[in-house]
Amino acid sequence: xxxxxxxxxxxxxxxxxxxxxxxxxxxxxxxxxxxxxxxxxxxxxxxxxxxxxxxxxxxxxxxxxxxxxxxxxxxxxxxxxxxxxxxxxxxxxxxxxxxxxxxxxxxxxxxxxxxxxxxxxxxxxxxxxxxxxxxxxxxxxxxxxxxxxxxxxxxxxxxxxxxxxxxxxxxxxxxxxxxxxxxxxxxxxxxxxxxxxxxxxxxxxxxxx
Amino acid sequence: xxxxxxxxxxxxxxxxxxxxxxxxxxxxxx
Numbered sequence: 001x002x003x004x005x006x007x008x009x010x011x012x013x014x015x016x017x018x019x020x021x022x023x024x025x026x027x028x029x030x031x032x033x034x035x036x037x038x039x040x041x042x043x044x045x046x047x048x049x050x051x052x053x054x055x056x057x058x059x060x061x062x063x064x065x066x067x068x069x070x071x072x073x074x075x076x077x078x079x080x081x082x083x084x085x086x087x088x089x090x091x092x093x094x095x096x097x098x099x100x101x102x103x104x105x106x107x108x109x110x111x112x113x114x115x116x117x118x119x120x121x122x123x124x125x126x127x128x129x130x131x132x133x134x135x136x137x138x139x140x141x142x143x144x145x146x147x148x149x150x151x152x153x154x155x156x157x158x159x160x161x162x163x164x165x166x167x168x169x170x171x172x173x174x175x176x177x178x179x180x181x182x183x184x185x186x187x188x189x190x191x192x193x194x195x196x197x198x199x200x201x202x203x204x205x206x207x208x209x
Numbered sequence: 210x211x212x213x214x215x216x217x218x219x220x221x222x223x224x225x226x227x228x229x230x231x232x233x234x235x236x237x238x239x
Contacts, residue, residue: 074227078234085238
């Protein structure tokens with residue numbers, strides 16, 4: 001439990017470690033794509049951490065990184081094929097950022113720093129914690145960006161062929177000033193990330209005092 | 210020499226297993 005909590009709060013990949021910011025800024029224009037991307041990274045983290053933890057003694061030190069990249073790329077390729085077969089709309093929404101999970105700093109970082117040193121249980125829990133931390137962070141940014149930039153909250157749209165249910169809500173009554181397009185654009189992603197980071201640091205400093 | 214051989218063997222075996230896994234998923238999804 002401590003490892004999971006550590007991954008979500010103390011070692012949050014986005015707000016504390018500041019890793020994997022490229023997909024964070026790119027896919028959070030929509031709440032649904034944010035949590036789906038988060039879940040994809042969570043699945044990849046779990047599988048790679050478990051696999052690497054199991055075979056860590058068989059891999060010589062000098063070929064650690066290429067072997068780990070190979071393992072991560074395999075799981076990402078499998079996930080991409082499964083998504084394109086069963087949820088093609090979602091596969092299109094995530095686009096290039098789905099195969100780019102292979103080079104995500106968090107996945108390789110946790111594989112080298114945790115999975116290659118710790119036992120199976122710790123590696124699994126670390127993957128779960130970091131994955132959940134990443135998912136919650138993306139959801140938080142996606143939540144603010146979609147509401148402010150599109151005046152909506154998409155809970156289920158691309159995954160509706162599976163759930164047989166669509167859920168897109170309008171949050172505020174539309175006016176001349178609202179929604180603000182800026183938040184949907186890439187600059188809005190930086191701005192929102194900065195605001196959320198400032199808020200978290202403010203709350204952290206307040207707690208320390 | 211032994212170390213080099215071990216490294217190449219580890220990479221080759223991992224590639225092979227990964228290739229087989231991708232092939233299985235490809236066959237299942239197509």
